[in-house]
Amino acid sequence: MSDQAFYSGLQSKLETLRSDGLFKPERVIASRQGSEVVSQDGRTLINMCANNYLGLSGDEQTSQAAAAALEKYGYGLSSVRFICGTQTVHKELEQKLSEFLGTEDTILYAAAFDANGGVFEPLFDENDAIISDALNHASIIDGVRLCKAARYRYANNDMADLEKQLVAATEAGKRHKIIVTDGVFSMDGTIAQLDKIVELAEKYGALTMIDESHASGFMGKTGRGTHEHCGVIGKIDIITGTLGKALGGAMGGFTSGRKEVIETLRQKSRPYLFSNTLAPMIAGASLAVLDRISKSTELRDRLHENTAYFRKEIERIGFTIKPGTHPVVPVMLFEAPIAQKFAARMFELGVLLSGFFYPVVPMGQARVRVQLSAAHTREQLDTVLKAFEQAGKELGILKNN
Numbered sequence: 001m002s003d004q005a006f007y008s009g010l011q012s013k014l015e016t017l018r019s020d021g022l023f024k025p026e027r028v029i030a031s032r033q034g035s036e037v038v039s040q041d042g043r044t045l046i047n048m049c050a051n052n053y054l055g056l057s058g059d060e061q062t063s064q065a066a067a068a069a070l071e072k073y074g075y076g077l078s079s080v081r082f083i084c085g086t087q088t089v090h091k092e093l094e095q096k097l098s099e100f101l102g103t104e105d106t107i108l109y110a111a112a113f114d115a116n117g118g119v120f121e122p123l124f125d126e127n128d129a130i131i132s133d134a135l136n137h138a139s140i141i142d143g144v145r146l147c148k149a150a151r152y153r154y155a156n157n158d159m160a161d162l163e164k165q166l167v168a169a170t171e172a173g174k175r176h177k178i179i180v181t182d183g184v185f186s187m188d189g190t191i192a193q194l195d196k197i198v199e200l201a202e203k204y205g206a207l208t209m210i211d212e213s214h215a216s217g218f219m220g221k222t223g224r225g226t227h228e229h230c231g232v233i234g235k236i237d238i239i240t241g242t243l244g245k246a247l248g249g250a251m252g253g254f255t256s257g258r259k260e261v262i263e264t265l266r267q268k269s270r271p272y273l274f275s276n277t278l279a280p281m282i283a284g285a286s287l288a289v290l291d292r293i294s295k296s297t298e299l300r301d302r303l304h305e306n307t308a309y310f311r312k313e314i315e316r317i318g319f320t321i322k323p324g325t326h327p328v329v330p331v332m333l334f335e336a337p338i339a340q341k342f343a344a345r346m347f348e349l350g351v352l353l354s355g356f357f358y359p360v361v362p363m364g365q366a367r368v369r370v371q372l373s374a375a376h377t378r379e380q381l382d383t384v385l386k387a388f389e390q391a392g393k394e395l396g397i398l399k400n401n
C-alpha cells in the first residue's frame with residue numbers, strides 16, 4: 001500500500017473512461033434472467049440484450065434439471081478433471097455434445113474463453129500457421145497469442161483475402177495451416193461463409209476451426225450450428241462453443257473434434273489441466289437442454305419467427321439495420337452520442353438494450369444491438385417496436401420522417 005502513484009494512476013484512467021463515455025456500468029437485475037426482468041429499482045423491463053436465444057436461462061425446466069443434478073452429484077468437486085473431478089454426468093455431456101455437433105469427441109471447460117485459450121498451444125508450434133478472421137472473439141485472439149505458430153489475419157469474412165493469406169502461409173512453407181473463424185460474428189450477426197471456407201481449406205490442405213458461441217443450439221435446420229446452416233457438418237476439424245448462451249446460459253465451454261485432437265487437449269491444454277471441473281449441476285442441466293432441443297425444434301423455430309418478424313417491422317418503422325437472418329439485429333444509429341441517448345430513452349420506456357460505439361465497432365457505425373429470444377412473446381415485441389418508433393421520432397432518426 002506504499003505506492004500511491006499506482007492508485008492515482010488507475011483513478012485518472014478510470015476518469016478518462018468516464019469522460020470519454022466508454023465506462024461500462026453494470027445493470028443490476030433483481031429477478032431471474034428472461035424476456036422480462038425486474039431491475040434493481042423494481043421496474044419491469046423487456047430484455048432485448050441477453051444471449052438467451054432459446055429462452056432457457058431462467059427457464060423452469062432448466063432450473064429443475066440443475067436442481068436434480070445438484071441433489072444427485074452435489075455442489076462441486078474441489079478438483080481438476082483428471083485427479084478426481086470427473087463424474088458420469090461430465091462424460092455423458094461430452095458424448096451428447098459430440099452427437100449433437102456430429103463430431104467424434106468433446107472436452108469440457110469452465111468457459112468458452114478457456115476452450116479458445118487452451119486449444120492452439122497444445123496443437124500447433126512455430127512450424128505452423130494460424131489464419132484468423134480479423135473480427136474473431138477476444139478469447140481466440142488471446143489463445144493465438146499463447147501459441148508460437150505464425151499468425152495471419154484476413155479481413156472479416158473476406159474470402160479473397162483469406163485465400164491471399166493461405167497462399168502466403170503456403171509460400172512460407174508452413175507445415176500445418178488452420179483457418180479460424182467465429183461461426184457467427186456477434187456485433188453484426190454476420191454468418192461465416194463456411195461452405196467457401198471449407199472449399200479453400202481443401203484447396204490448400206488447411207484445417208478449419210469455428211467458434212459456435214452465437215450459433216450452437218439454433219443455427220441450421222435442427223439447431224446444430226453454423227456448420228449445419230452452411231451444409232458442412234462433418235467437414236470442420238475443430239468446434240468450440242459455450243454453454244453460457246443459448247444452451248442454458250449458466251457457464252461452461254467445450255472443444256469438439258477428432259479423437260486425437262481431444263485426447264491431446266486432455267493431456268496438454270492448460271485451462272483444462274489447471275482449473276476446476278465444471279459444476280455437476282451445470283453439466284446435468286446442459287444434458288437436459290440438449291435432450292430437449294434434440295427432440296423438438298420448437299424453440300429454435302420460434303426464435304427464427306421472432307427474428308424475421310422483428311427484422312421486418314423495425315425496417316418498416318424506418319430504422320436501418322444490418323441485413324441478415326441471425327437473431328442479433330444491429331439497429332444502426334451511426335453516431336455514438338445518438339446511440340447513447342437512444343439506449344437511455346429506451347430504458348426509460350421499459351426496454352433493456354445495449355448501445356455499441358467506437359472502439360467496439362468502427363467509427364461512424366454506432367448502433368444498438370437487439371437480440372431476439374424464443375421467450376419473447378409477440379406482444380412484448382410489439383411493445384418494443386412501439387418504443388423504438390417513439391424514441392426514433394423524438395430523436396428525429398426515422399428514414400420515413
Ligand SMILES: *Cc1c(COP(=O)(O)O)cnc(C)c1O
Pocket residue numbers: 110111112113114116137139182186211212213214241242243244251252253
Ligand atoms: C461469448 C463468447 C465466448 C466466451 O464464452 P464464455 O463461455 O462466456 O467464456 C467465446 N467466443 C465467442 C465468439 C463468444 O461470443
